[in-house]
Amino acid sequence: MDKKSLLEKLIKNYRQTHKKSEEFFQKAVQYEIRGGSHTLRLFAPFPFYDITSSGSKVTDIDGNTYVDFWQGHFANVLGHNPPVVINALLDYFQKGQGLQTGFPGTLQKELAELILTKLNTDKIRFTTSGTLASMYAVMLSKAYTQRDLVFKIGGGWHGSQPFALKGISIYDMGLNHVESAGLPMGIDSTIIMTKFNDIADLEEKFNKFGEQASCLIVEPFIGAGGLIFGLPEYLSKVRELCDRYGVVLIFDEIISGFRFHAGALHALYDIKPDLTLLGKVIGGGMPLSAVAGKEELMALCSPDAEESRRVKFEGGTFSAHPSSMLAGITFIKYLSEHEDEIYPRIGQLGEKVRKGIEDIFNSCGFNVRCSGNGGSIAKNSSLVGVHFLNQDIDAVYSPEIALNPEESDIEMRVKIFKLAMLEEGFHVIDGYGAISLAHSDEEIQESLDAVERIAKKWQKFR
Secondary structure, three states: OOHHHHHHHHHHHHHHHOHHHHHHHHHHOOOOHHHOOOHHHOOOOOOOOEEEEEEOEEEEOOOOEEEEOOHHHHOOOOOEOOHHHHHHHHHHHHOOOOOOOOOOOOHHHHHHHHHHHHHOOOEEEEEOOHHHHHHHHHHHHHHHHOOOEEEEEOOOOOOOOOOOOEOOOOOOOOOOOEOOOOOOOOHHHHEEEEOOOOHHHHHHHHHHHHHHEEEEEEOOEEOOOOOEEOOHHHHHHHHHHHHHHOOEEEEEEOOOOOOOOOOOOHHHHOOOOOEEEEOHHHHOOOOOEEEEEOHHHHHHHOOOOOHHHOOOOOOOOOOOOHHHHHHHHHHHHHHHHOHHHHHHHHHHHHHHHHHHHHHHHHHOOOOEEEEOOEOOOEOOOOEEEEEEEOOOOOOOOOHHHHOOOOOEOHHHHHHHHHHHHHHOOEEOEOOEEEOOOOOOHHHHHHHHHHHHHHHHHHHHHO
8 A cells, every 4th residue: 555645645635724723833833842742632744723622523723623532532421521510610610719729628528439439449649640640559559568660561551650651652572662761770670561461471470570569550441552451361360460479459540430431440340459540531621630549558648657658649739629629520420320321322332433444444455453342341432443454363452463563554543544534524543532422423423434435545545
């Protein structure tokens, strides 16, 4: 396939329909690195700059309107700016409340109770980003076990924190490289990589390093590594080995928490981690994350903890921000009260899209597989990854497939298909992305119609 010519044509068309965004980008790069503050949003040749977002759609400064499947980094289960949250915040602001105060307030206790009831665990502490939550969780684990090594999954993304910046996306010779400068010397040797959904590799690493490991941090639904669910037998083995070797099990549910039902994904597996990381959905569109888990671990961030094990998980200026607390309470209550309406609907649409995209591309001669299928565990999965495979593989079950350029054509997914879908009026991520309650049946079908037009058009480039 002549990918170079196809990409050049798509970029040319994109520039023609995004002249104001390109002009804005040229100005923005004078002040911000690549014109913004989150690398994933700054796709080539330049991002479009949004001015309004509502429900399923986003409109940019050129007047282009897209049906959006990025949906706030998968956080917006109800769509952009849902009225239920907006109205609660408007009422709060009209009462002269909502900005930072520096006091604990009463709202965080209510949100803490809501979440802990859903997770069936002991304690929670709020912070402002998934990066901070994952860093604090590893620090708690190291302090609790008095061990230094960290088990991490290849392809797992846990934010830009020093204990997890290894084996994320650089596939050269496998997912086993430190991927950032500026880290403490020797950090590489303290992060032990193991493969997602690979029990043999997991057992080998535990046999070799288990007695020295403080924690294993894993996403039960791995996000950046390909939108892939953990196999039940694999996650059960993770729990078993952590128990056997006294290793703290951290489930990073920044993406999966409240995404597939009104609670944590680990409840659907009937596996209880020692610590759970939450973010995205729990903030209702506001900046919020949390670490929740066993009392004996969480207590180490208390001033009353033994000095040699006390963790400086003190909180930041905007931790438990009052507006974030209110948005989180409002959102989680709504998801819980309407759970039987929301999740089956978006799950059915997710399954329709995954099957539809595979059928369309395969009928046109392309070897495409979709990830995001939760099988019998998470029947209501509304997430869709699209993989253009170089090998004849039945399913994408690990980052070693999704991120390996010999197995999967990453340029097709990340660059070419994204621009092609933008040209059709759809904003996608990882090949497609997240379906929200705001997406209509018609929009979902129109997206599949767009995929069919693209697949048929691409046949001439083969």
